[in-house]
Amino acid sequence: MTPLRGIALKLGSVFLFIVMAALIKATSQDVPPGEAVFFRSVFALPVILGWLAWRGELSTGLRAERPMGHVWRGVIGVSAMGCNFAALGMLPLPEVTAIGYAAPLMTVLLAALLLGERLRAVRMTAVGIGLCGVLIVLWPRLSVDAVDRVAAIGAALVLASAALRAMVQIHIRRLVQTESTSAIVFYFSLTSTGIALLTLPFGWTLPGPEAALMLVTAGVLGGIAQILLTSAYRGAEAALLAPFDYASMLFALIIGYSVFGEVPTGTMLLGAGIVMAAGGLIIWRERQLGIERGKARPGMTPHG
Template sequence: MSPFRGILFKLSAVFLFTIMASLIKATSADVPPGQAVFFRSFFAIPVIITWLALRGDLTTGFRASNPMGHVWRGIIGVTAMGCGFAALGLLPLPEVTALGYAAPLLTVLFAAALLGERLRLFRLSAVGVGLVGVVIVLWPRLSIDEVETVALIGAGLTLVSAAFRALAQIHIRRLVATEETSAIVFYFSLTASGFALLTIPFGWTWPGWTAIAMLIGAGLIGGVAQILLTTSYKHSEAALLAPFDYASILFAILFGYVFFDETPTTMVLIGSGIVVLAGILIIWRERQLGLRRGKARPGMTPNG
């Protein structure tokens, strides 16, 4: 394993995902979320197939032992993506990014509720602190005037997206018991493309060639980012790489300022800082527990 390579791949993936979100945001005034989901998913497929072919992994990538599991993964993922893309048209990029950090916090709660994972006091406290950060980011939107009501809808969509992203993580944990990672990646893009087509009656448009090029670019870049993300975990431990997810707020602030003339508010910066701190505390604690379990394993009985 090469930790430096893993970190480099992870940061590259986070950077590209932020570019992808920026492209989606740039087209949001002309393209409905369902149509954006289709482009993001469909044009990632050629990238993924090429990647699988270069690895000699096409057969594995196409093999689905649990077809309905992939279908449910697609439904959950499309819901998360659609809500997130809709929010990009209503809120500044840094704010969507900051509120999206609720996903790993919710994953902890969902893992306890749905997978029976033990929820220790430290993790529960860290989740509570993180959710306080989310409320701080959200607080300026809790207004009754028309402009803030639109923004509040965007914030609500971002939180719904975060909840479904957390559910997707729980579902993937179940899927990996029977499915290869390459198959999960491929069939998500395939099923997401199919489900996105169901939104055609809700107002797809022909936005113009510039917007179409941006949407195709978002799909291709998203596919490359997904591959870089997957590759990063082959070079380094997940616990080491997880904190680098939070580099996305730096990229979002940069792109929001340069391309959309967006400057994050003090509340967004404070709230996102608290959420990032809570997330890193959870990651640190899990790493410590993992090390302890590793030390304890040699003394375990065969029944573990």
């Protein structure tokens, strides 16, 4: 696979995830977050199983060396998804996307705290700049006025989702030491389906035909997007693909305006731009360190 194909797959996955979020947002006034998570998860399962069978990886995808590791990944992931889905009903799509960019910044901090990764000056500076950008996006939602209370709760939910997604990334870094990517993808959909089903007693509704179609489509698109994302990283370096995550802002702006009539504020765009710049700085620095490690590797002894 060429790098250009990897980039195309990454952009395809980013676009489908934003379309999925838009479909969830469109049903958010009638369908509670737990039910939306269930549809997102259960209808992704056939897509993922079909993909694993087509690649001849079905047996690998169903093999779990650490079952409880997958369960905990599911618990944290479902919590993140539920918070994000709830926030989509309270905030504009581009704003949810912008605040969500805090997740990679939090991942850097958690990796230092929990995995002992070295927090270098450039990383610390970038994280600080990025968090300032997140604060700029959040600032208009920090009002205690009754009018803004729902939006403030939505902003808090997105921030909680970002923190949980960062925890998921740390957990996956440990999980990949014994589990295959196929198993992680499959068991997340399986466990998230089961966990979401537990929310059935808490206000599930019977969606109408149009809402049901949108929810099913969201699940299928989520499964396809996950496959495209996995395939992209099989064919291109993570450092090359990472910047294309920020294409989600462009897609969110277009869909938010054309579908929901959401006009972004200057404050939101400024904050999002600062967060994206900080993320770009981290990506650039990681790429430089990767090049330096690559140059040093030929001179290493077998013990490193």
